Amino acid sequence: MRFATLAATLLLTASQALAIGDLAFNLGVKKNDGSCKSTQDYESDLQVLKPYTNKVKVYAASDCNTLQNLGPAAENEGFQIFLGIWPTPDSHYQEEKGAVSANLPNLKTSTFAGFLVGSESLYRNDLNAEQLAGLVNDFRSFVSGIKDSQGNSYSSVQVGIVDSWNLLIASYNAPAVQASDFVMANAFSYWQGQTMGNASYSFFDDIMQALQTIQTAKGSTDIDFWVGETGWPTAGANFDASEPSVDNAKQFWQEGICALRAWGVNVIVFEAFDEDWKPASAGNADVETHWGVWSSGDSLKYPLSCNLS
């Protein structure tokens, strides 16, 4: 009897542990030679990702015809897209809206996990919080007027923001959080110069501060929250005490990404594939081509199963 009870308890624990945070990947939109990916290229990418996730995030709709090319690939492969809308300068924002109004009517609302206005716009100081809030509201009303291929309004898709955790915790940025249906926080222990011994602690601390500030700004814990970007580079120069390597990326995967997901937090990893086309410029830019969990040739660099024992 005692064993039966114990077994039931263990089963319960195991099924609760399955309420793990979702996993998704940031996806580059260019091939190794710097040309734009086609629908066929995206299909190949999504087939590689499929055993691990059904969601990808991209930064813009019009650049590289991303929405036009990725949209049909996502529908064919059963994926959802977090679609970035690049809001600056205004001429670019108008191009984004053009791509959205041209392509969303051919796709389904269920293909979109959310629309993200800007990416680290606050961090780069491209926009202040009030301006970003205004654009979130503008995009929400714009997209509400578009119907999908089944006649459903895109008003059902959430509109939010993604920014660096340390900007999201600033009280003066609360208006941007308040305007958003959902929020994503980016945090890179690598760029904070952390040792492997402190990288997961630092990551957890950043994300918990961001989550708490977002919940306070929204006046509710009932808000969709994601880590929008995190990861560890597998090669390139050290940044203070942070060292790129496959072993360290593998360790951060387990102790940072898997651990945070085990607490139920959704994580979008930066990034799916190495982007060989990125220019090797000064300073630490040589890490920029080594953030992929897969090489640019689609080979997985380390195992992705979480050892949550």
Ligand SMILES: *[C@@H]1O[C@H](CO)[C@@H](O)[C@H](O)[C@H]1NC(C)=O
């Ligand atoms: C570890 O991370 C925490 C949170 O980011 C930070 O406050 C602390 O200074 C870090 N410790 C070391 C030794 O860097």
